[in-house]
Amino acid sequence: MLALRSYCCTKETRSNATNAPHTISIFIGFFFFINYIVGVGFLGIPSVFKGAGFLTALLTLLAISLLAWITIMWLLEVMSRAQAIEDIKNKPAVEAIEDIKNKPAVEVLVHYPNFRLEVTRKFEQAELCEIFVHKGLKYFYTLIISICLLSALWAYCTVAGQAWSTILPLHFGPFNACINATLFDNTFVPKDSGCLASYRFCVFLFAMIVIPLSLLDLKEQSIVQTALGVARFTLIGSIVLYCVVKMIQDACAPGSSSDESNCTGKNYTDSITKFDTSTFLAAIPVFLYAQTLHPGVVALSHPIRQKKQLLWLVLIVMLTTTFLYTILGTMISLWFGADTNGMATLNWFPFTKPGHSVQLRMLSYLIVLFPSLDVCTTYPLLVYTLVNNFFLIFMGRDTSQTTHAYEWWIRLGMKAVIAVLPIMCAMFVANLLFVLTYGGLVTFFNFFFFPAVLQLASQWKCMKVFGNQQAMLCNQGNKDVMTDDENAPLVAKTSVNQHPCGIQAVYTTPYSIPVLSHPITVVLVSVIGLVLFTLAFVGAVKNP
Numbered sequence: 001m002l003a004l005r006s007y008c009c010t011k012e013t014r015s016n017a018t019n020a021p022h023t024i025s026i027f028i029g030f031f032f033f034i035n036y037i038v039g040v041g042f043l044g045i046p047s048v049f050k051g052a053g054f055l056t057a058l059l060t061l062l063a064i065s066l067l068a069w070i071t072i073m074w075l076l077e078v079m080s081r082a083q084a085i086e087d088i089k090n091k092p093a094v095e096a097i098e099d100i101k102n103k104p105a106v107e108v109l110v111h112y113p114n115f116r117l118e119v120t121r122k123f124e125q126a127e128l129c130e131i132f133v134h135k136g137l138k139y140f141y142t143l144i145i146s147i148c149l150l151s152a153l154w155a156y157c158t159v160a161g162q163a164w165s166t167i168l169p170l171h172f173g174p175f176n177a178c179i180n181a182t183l184f185d186n187t188f189v190p191k192d193s194g195c196l197a198s199y200r201f202c203v204f205l206f207a208m209i210v211i212p213l214s215l216l217d218l219k220e221q222s223i224v225q226t227a228l229g230v231a232r233f234t235l236i237g238s239i240v241l242y243c244v245v246k247m248i249q250d251a252c253a254p255g256s257s258s259d260e261s262n263c264t265g266k267n268y269t270d271s272i273t274k275f276d277t278s279t280f281l282a283a284i285p286v287f288l289y290a291q292t293l294h295p296g297v298v299a300l301s302h303p304i305r306q307k308k309q310l311l312w313l314v315l316i317v318m319l320t321t322t323f324l325y326t327i328l329g330t331m332i333s334l335w336f337g338a339d340t341n342g343m344a345t346l347n348w349f350p351f352t353k354p355g356h357s358v359q360l361r362m363l364s365y366l367i368v369l370f371p372s373l374d375v376c377t378t379y380p381l382l383v384y385t386l387v388n389n390f391f392l393i394f395m396g397r398d399t400s401q402t403t404h405a406y407e408w409w410i411r412l413g414m415k416a417v418i419a420v421l422p423i424m425c426a427m428f429v430a431n432l433l434f435v436l437t438y439g440g441l442v443t444f445f446n447f448f449f450f451p452a453v454l455q456l457a458s459q460w461k462c463m464k465v466f467g468n469q470q471a472m473l474c475n476q477g478n479k480d481v482m483t484d485d486e487n488a489p490l491v492a493k494t495s496v497n498q499h500p501c502g503i504q505a506v507y508t509t510p511y512s513i514p515v516l517s518h519p520i521t522v523v524l525v526s527v528i529g530l531v532l533f534t535l536a537f538v539g540a541v542k543n544p
Contacts, residue, residue: 023119026313029304031229033317035378036296038232042325043159043344043371044286049329050340051279058326060280061287064532065322068291070525071451072314075125075297076511077115078454081462082123082131084113088465113466115509117310122302125295125450126392132457142389144445145295149386150422151442156210156379157203157426160372164202165195166349167368175201200427207423209376214383214419215412228374235370236324238363239348243331281539284532285443290325291318294446299385311511345371379419387414444536448529455522462507 024032049057125145129137165178178195293300293314301310332347333340341347351364391397391411508514515521 023305024303026304026306026309028226029300029313030317031226032300033293033313034229034232034320035225036300036381037291037293037317037321038324042236042290042328044342045290045325045329046332046336046340046344046347047342048279048283048286050333050337052283054330054333056280057283057329060283061291061322061325061329064284064287065291065318067525067528068293068447069315069318070516070521071447072293072297073311073511073513073516074451074455074522075294076117076301076310076314077507077509077517078128078132078451078458079123079298080115080117080509080511081458081507082128083118083121084115085131085461085465086121087114113462117301117307119303119305119307122298124298124388124392125454126389128454128458129450132454132461137453139393141450142393144442144450145389146386147442148292148295148446149382150418150425153379153382153418153422154425156375156382157206157423159375160206161199161203161426162346163368163372164205165198166346167352167365168198168202170198170201203423203426206372206376207420210379211416211419211423213376214380215415216380228377231370232374235367236328239367240327240331242363243335247331247335278539281535284536284539287325288443288447288532288536291321292443292447293317294451296385299388308510311513383415383418386418387411390414390418444529444533448526448533452522452526452529455517456519459507459517459519466506 045057052060123131126138126141129135129141162178175194175198178198297314301307304310304313328344332344336347339347345367348364348367351360352368353361356364391414395407395410508517
């Protein structure tokens, strides 16, 4: 009976979820999550490992990954509480209590409140802000998510522009190929006029691909997402393997500023143990940016059938990305050393030149181009997410509830504006680390502020809505305790740890880990987030 109470949905709902045409398995959901997180954020990580040192960067990455898992868990909890609140939102409180009085204690404890996630209903975070806090917070969230996603779209444009202008043979008219990838470092745009013209032309080509895709209705296909995930793992594996082989051979990276005589017998101890304060401060927003799933957790978790496993799915995803970032940042930064490029894949540009094996040149072309090709599919997804939030704000309902033709045109106009705006920004700022750093500062709100506020506010509201009813049920259950095991009520059959009574039971969901969901833990994580934000802001100001 206890299993029935904690189960996230009823038997009928589970059957509908399994047969629903738009649901996906948890395996496919894993690749959805990976594809969302491992965007362009990982491109700046090797540069951070080089500057901050291996131990410093690793400890920072581990801490941020743990905090990411905890705060995403809070969002899952808040969504499940919103579903329970919606179940009774049309019932007056007195009527609901009367219903409880007229039902056996066992039956009510099994079904009420029913914290769960459904495949037929999703709660955008903007809506959660209004349900549990205030409409004003909904508007503030929309502002923050707009800045966050627009900066991500901006970063996608710079990735394509840098990669294509570096590798494509643009040698006509005002264009010159950006033969040196370092032209993009420590500057907003390349100072070479020919390189700048080529960069802007490549951004324009990128726009010609992603804008039409962004205007279409998105029907994500599991096969495409899985294929992209496998391709990404293969690419990162190839990069790491090549670096390991070259480090064993004590080879110099092409274009290295090091003297050839210093390439043999390199000492990597300094790179591992070094600590640079300014680089450490700059690393915090980059890692936050690279581990952010929060804006997409609603949309990505919605179609997954195995809702009860979402918490552990997120944990596996975070462990996977942490391992990938660690091995990628370590190997690239150790081999390329001081020449590690701010955009990691451009370190392979020298391998594309004649003089190297055909196989190596082909692999290098793929490494340099893959991120820019990959974001062509991710770009429309973020545009779609942002349009959903804007539509919710201006129209008061989700885009899936549109019924009139004019609403379709409104959505189309929103898509066009949102798709074009980051491209215009990328024309004037091409520095990826600049975008990641300041985009990461805004990410602090999505990472810490909104999950913490929603967690505390949803706990408080559940205590107000369900607290008196829960006490009534517990009292009724204790009165009905019987010695016959077969007929004993649910309250009598549960252990002390599983007992459905008490303050925490009022808001504990199937996605809760009580220690991590406790208000004291929420406040502690919020303080840590505030400290990290302060450090990152100081770093951004000192190293603009």
